[in-house]
Amino acid sequence: QVQLVESGGGLAQPGTSLRLSCAASGFTFSRYAMSWARQATGKGLEWVSGIGSDGSDIRYADSVKGRFTISRDNAKNTVYLQMNSLKPEDTALYYCAKARGRGVPTLTSGNDYWGQGTQVTVAS
Secondary structure (H helix, E strand, O other): OOEEEEEOOEEEOOOOOEEEEEEEEOOOHHHOOEEEEEEOOOOOEEEEEEEOOOOOOEEEOOOOOOOEEEEEEOOOOEEEEEEOOOOHHHOEEEEEEEEOOOOOOOOHHHEEEEOOOEEEEEOO
16 A cells, blocks of 8 residues: 655754655555645645656745755655755644656645655744
């Protein structure tokens, strides 16, 4: 069955960096786009970034553009989210998700499987 396991979250000071990883299994990873989304306490799920199946199509939410970088390694079945210049408003539970196809979904409804999430807290 499809499994997505996120790691790399933690406590970070404002202005510093974290790198999230998502290890995927149970499907042909190279055939599907992947996404990252986040949910802050008391707020809805927010799409953050997506990457196409071959890595050529990459998109970001305006809130993270220029600070976050998504990438994937199809040989390792892993997708990454490099988060730089972190802000307190980036504090959230971050989820990795498998898209329904090769193209990058910019809505969370475009994904069909989700990981359990990894907590990112940005505070001084």
